[in-house]
Amino acid sequence: MSGSEPLLRVEGLEKYYESESDFIDRLLGRQKEVKAVDGVSFEINEGETLGLVGESGCGKSSIGRSVLRLREPTAGSVYFKGQDITTLSDSELRDLRKEMQIIFQNPQSSLNPRLTVNDIIGEALDIHGIEGGVSRDARIKELLERVGLNASHANRYPHEFSGGQLQRIGIARALAVDPGFIVCDEPVSALDVSVQAQILNLLEDLQDELGIAYLFIAHDLSVVEHIADQIAVMYLGKIAEIGTPEELFAPPQHPYTEALLSAIPEPDPLWEGDRILLEGSVPSPIDPPSGCKFHTRCPRVIPPSDYEFEQEEWRAVMSLRHRAREADIAVETFDAEGAELTAALREELDLPSALSDPEAEQVVQEALRSVADEAFADAERLLSETFETPCTTDEPVLRRTDAGRVACHLFDPAYENGASDGTAAGDGPTTSDGTSAGSAPSGGD
Amino acid sequence: MAMLEVQDLNVRFYTDDGVVKATDDLSYRIEAGERFGVVGESGAGKSVTSLALMRLIDEPGVIESGEIRFKGENILEMDEEEMRSLRGNEIAMIFQDAGTALNPSYTVGEQISEAIRYHLGLDEAAARERAIETLESVGIPSAAERYSDYPHEFSGGMQQRVVIAIALSCDPDLIIADEPTTALDVTIEAQILELLEDVATEFDTAIQLITHDLGVVAEFCDRVMVMYAGHPVEMAPVEDVYYDPQHPYTVGLMSSIPRIGDDRDRLQTIPGRMPDLIEMPPGCNFHPRCPYAEESCTRVEPRLVDVETGDPADPINSDAQTAACLAHTGELTGELDYEVTVQGEDAPTESGPASGTSTGANDR
Ligand SMILES: Nc1ncnc2c1ncn2[C@@H]1O[C@H](COP(=O)(O)OP(=O)(O)O)[C@@H](O)[C@H]1O
Ligand code: SF4
Ligand code: SF4
Ligand SMILES: [Mg+2]
Numbered sequence: 001m002s003g004s005e006p007l008l009r010v011e012g013l014e015k016y017y018e019s020e021s022d023f024i025d026r027l028l029g030r031q032k033e034v035k036a037v038d039g040v041s042f043e044i045n046e047g048e049t050l051g052l053v054g055e056s057g058c059g060k061s062s063i064g065r066s067v068l069r070l071r072e073p074t075a076g077s078v079y080f081k082g083q084d085i086t087t088l089s090d091s092e093l094r095d096l097r098k099e100m101q102i103i104f105q106n107p108q109s110s111l112n113p114r115l116t117v118n119d120i121i122g123e124a125l126d127i128h129g130i131e132g133g134v135s136r137d138a139r140i141k142e143l144l145e146r147v148g149l150n151a152s153h154a155n156r157y158p159h160e161f162s163g164g165q166l167q168r169i170g171i172a173r174a175l176a177v178d179p180g181f182i183v184c185d186e187p188v189s190a191l192d193v194s195v196q197a198q199i200l201n202l203l204e205d206l207q208d209e210l211g212i213a214y215l216f217i218a219h220d221l222s223v224v225e226h227i228a229d230q231i232a233v234m235y236l237g238k239i240a241e242i243g244t245p246e247e248l249f250a251p252p253q254h255p256y257t258e259a260l261l262s263a264i265p266e267p268d269p270l271w272e273g274d275r276i277l278l279e280g281s282v283p284s285p286i287d288p289p290s291g292c293k294f295h296t297r298c299p300r301v302i303p304p305s306d307y308e309f310e311q312e313e314w315r316a317v318m319s320l321r322h323r324a325r326e327a328d329i330a331v332e333t334f335d336a337e338g339a340e341l342t343a344a345l346r347e348e349l350d351l352p353s354a355l356s357d358p359e360a361e362q363v364v365q366e367a368l369r370s371v372a373d374e375a376f377a378d379a380e381r382l383l384s385e386t387f388e389t390p391c392t393t394d395e396p397v398l399r400r401t402d403a404g405r406v407a408c409h410l411f412d413p414a415y416e417n418g419a420s421d422g423t424a425a426g427d428g429p430t431t432s433d434g435t436s437a438g439s440a441p442s443g444g445d
Numbered sequence: 446m447a448m449l450e451v452q453d454l455n456v457r458f459y460t461d462d463g464v465v466k467a468t469d470d471l472s473y474r475i476e477a478g479e480r481f482g483v484v485g486e487s488g489a490g491k492s493v494t495s496l497a498l499m500r501l502i503d504e505p506g507v508i509e510s511g512e513i514r515f516k517g518e519n520i521l522e523m524d525e526e527e528m529r530s531l532r533g534n535e536i537a538m539i540f541q542d543a544g545t546a547l548n549p550s551y552t553v554g555e556q557i558s559e560a561i562r563y564h565l566g567l568d569e570a571a572a573r574e575r576a577i578e579t580l581e582s583v584g585i586p587s588a589a590e591r592y593s594d595y596p597h598e599f600s601g602g603m604q605q606r607v608v609i610a611i612a613l614s615c616d617p618d619l620i621i622a623d624e625p626t627t628a629l630d631v632t633i634e635a636q637i638l639e640l641l642e643d644v645a646t647e648f649d650t651a652i653q654l655i656t657h658d659l660g661v662v663a664e665f666c667d668r669v670m671v672m673y674a675g676h677p678v679e680m681a682p683v684e685d686v687y688y689d690p691q692h693p694y695t696v697g698l699m700s701s702i703p704r705i706g707d708d709r710d711r712l713q714t715i716p717g718r719m720p721d722l723i724e725m726p727p728g729c730n731f732h733p734r735c736p737y738a739e740e741s742c743t744r745v746e747p748r749l750v751d752v753e754t755g756d757p758a759d760p761i762n763s764d765a766q767t768a769a770c771l772a773h774t775g776e777l778t779g780e781l782d783y784e785v786t787v788q789g790e791d792a793p794t795e796s797g798p799a800s801g802t803s804t805g806a807n808d809r
Contacts, residue, residue: 197701197712265660333589
C-alpha cells in the first residue's frame, strides 16, 4: 500500500441493533433500531493512538468490535492496510486477526479461569499456528517478562493474580501474535490509579518498541489525553469533535467536550472553577433527538435570532420543549390550577417568572397553558414553530476549525446569524486561551 | 466529643489462607456536618471500615477489639434493637452499585416510604407524601409519577439518586458513601456529587466518603485519611495532603493521577502492588515499594505521628497533619526529597500550554 494510506481507515461506519421488543411488536413489524454507531469515520496511522471517549452507551465498544468484525457492521467500510475488511471471508478474516487484537476492561471475565497463564497465551499462539515446541515456551516466557510479569508464574491460574496483573496477562495474550493494531476497550477503567498508571506506561512502551497502533477506548478524558495522538469525543453514536489533544483542549470546543472536561473532578482542593452541569442524561439511541443529538442537554444551544433570550432562559425553553415532546411532565401531580399551576410548572422547568423578551414570554405562556391541559403536542408544535434554531433541525457535520474538527453549528459560519446574539457561557476565556495557545482567537463567538 | 469516634479498631478475617488484618488499630473521628474522605487502593480496608461502623461485618470477619463511639455511645455494645434504629435513622449508607442496593420487585416509592414508616413511624399516606418530597429533593423529575416505577425503569444515575433519597428519608446525621459515583459517567458523577454537597449543607449531615478517586476527595472533603494495607498512613485536612503530602505513599498516589494539561511523558507509578493483608512485610508495610526505604524501615514499624512535632498522633482530638513514616521521628538518615506540583489557582494560565488552560476555561 502507499505510504500515505493510514493503517486503519474507517468510513461511514454504522452499527444498528434491533431493540428489545415483545411478541406483539414483532407481529406488527414494530421492531425498532438502536443506532449505536451512526456514521463514524476516522483514521489511525501506524504506531499511533486514537483515543475514543464518551459516556456509556454512546457506541464506543460497538465501534471497537465492529472494526475487528467481532460484530458485523451494519454499513460502512473498515480499511486495514488498504484492504476493506468488511468484505473478507471468514478464513481471510482469521488471518487478519493475527494483526488486529483486542484487550478488555475486565480481564477477569475475558481470561478462561480453568487455564493456566501458560495455556492462555499458548492458545493464542496455537490458534494462529505460531511456534511449536521449545521455542513456544521461550516465547511465552519472553511475553510474560515483556509485560512485567514473573515468568515463573506461568503455571498459575487467573484467580491467583490481581486486577493489574490480569490486565498484563491480557496484554501478553494480545501481543502473542505480534499484532500491528490493538483495540483497547477501557483497559484501565477498573484499576486503581497507581496500577492504572503502570498499565498506561506499559502500553506506551510497547507502542514505542513495537510500533503498535491503538484504538484506545475510555470514558475518562484525562486518561486518554495521556496516551492519545488523536482524540475523538463521541455522543450518541456520532463523533462530536476530533483532533489532537492540544486541539481538543483549545477553543473552539464542542459544547459537549467542554462539559466533559469541566465534569472531571479536579485533584486540587483549592480549585475554584465553575463546573458546567449538564441536565439529564444521554437520550435513548432508539429515538434520538432531531438535528444535533446534543440539543436536549447542550448549554449553548443556539437561540432564535428574532427574539432576545438570556442563554439560561433559552436553555429552559428548550427543556420545556423537549419534555413536551416526551410528554414527560406529570401535570396532575402538581395538584393546582390556573396561575398557581403555571407558577409550579415554571418552577419545575427552571423558567423565570417572566422572560426578558415580552414577545417570547407570550409564546411560552401559551405553551404552558397547553401543557396545563396536557396538550403536549400543541405545546411542542408552538415552541418549535415559533422559536427556530438550527440545533433541532439541521444535523451538524464535522467541520475543520482552527483547532480540530467540530460538529456544532456554533462554529459554522453558515449559522452565524442564529448564533450572533446571546452568546453563551464559556466565551469568556476564549481570548485568554486563544492567545496563550498562540493561535488566533477563533470561532468561539 | 466528636460525633463519631473510632478508636483502635481491629477487624480480622479468619480465612483458610490465614488471618487477614483488614484494619489495624484504626483510629479517627468525624465531626457533625464534616466531610471526611477515606482513600486508598482496593483492598486497603476502606469498605471494611465502613461496614464495621454499621456492624455489618460478616463471617469469617470479626471486629476483634476497639471502640466505635457514635454520639458518645459505643456501637459495638449496642443490642440488635438499638442497632436497627441506628441504621437508617442516624447513620445511612450509600453503595457503589445502586442497582443491587434497590429491591427489584418493589417500586422505588414503596422502598422509600417503607424506610420512612419504619424509622419515623408515619402512617401510609404521610409516608408516601414524605417519600415524594424526598424524591423531589434529590432531583427526580415528576417524582409523584415515578413513585410507582420499578428500579429497572431508572438509569444508573437516577438509581443512585433513589438510593440517596432512601438514605436521606430519615434525616441521618451521618451518611457513609462507599464509592457512590464510581460506576457513573463523569457528567452524572458531577450531578451526584453536587447533590450530595447540597444535602450535606442543607441538612448539616456528616459524610464519610470512600473513594479511590483523588479528584473526588479534593472536590468534596474537608479532611482525608489515606489508607494503606489496613491502616492510615496519612491523615490531615485536604489542602495539606494535596499541597504538602508527608507520606511517600500519598506522594506516589498523587503523582500517578493523569492530570489534563501536564506535559509529563510518562506517568509516575508506585512500583509493585499492595501486599495481601495476610503476610504483611515487617517494619513499615510500605517499604518494598517505597523509594526512600532504608534498612531501618524493614525493622521498625512507623507510628502515626504529628509531622511537625514527631509526637504520637491523636486523631480523635487533634486536626494536625499526621503521617506514619520514620522520616518524621528522626529514624531515617535520608530525607523525603520529593516535589509536589498541583496545577491550579497558583499555576499562572499564561505559562501553560493550551491544554493546561482547558480546565481553567471555567475559572473566573
Ligand atoms: N448486543 C446488543 N444488543 C442490543 N443493543 C446493544 C448491544 N450491544 C450494545 N447495545 C446498545 O448499543 C448502544 C451502545 O453500546 P456500547 O457500544 O456498548 O456503548 P459503550 O461502549 O460506549 O458503553 C447502547 O445503547 C447499548 O445498550
Ligand atoms: S449544534 Fe447546537 S445543540 Fe449541537 S452542540 Fe452546537 S450549539 Fe449545542
Ligand atoms: S518508613 Fe521508610 S519505607 Fe515506610 S514510608 Fe517512610 S521511608 Fe518509606
Ligand atoms: Mg463500553
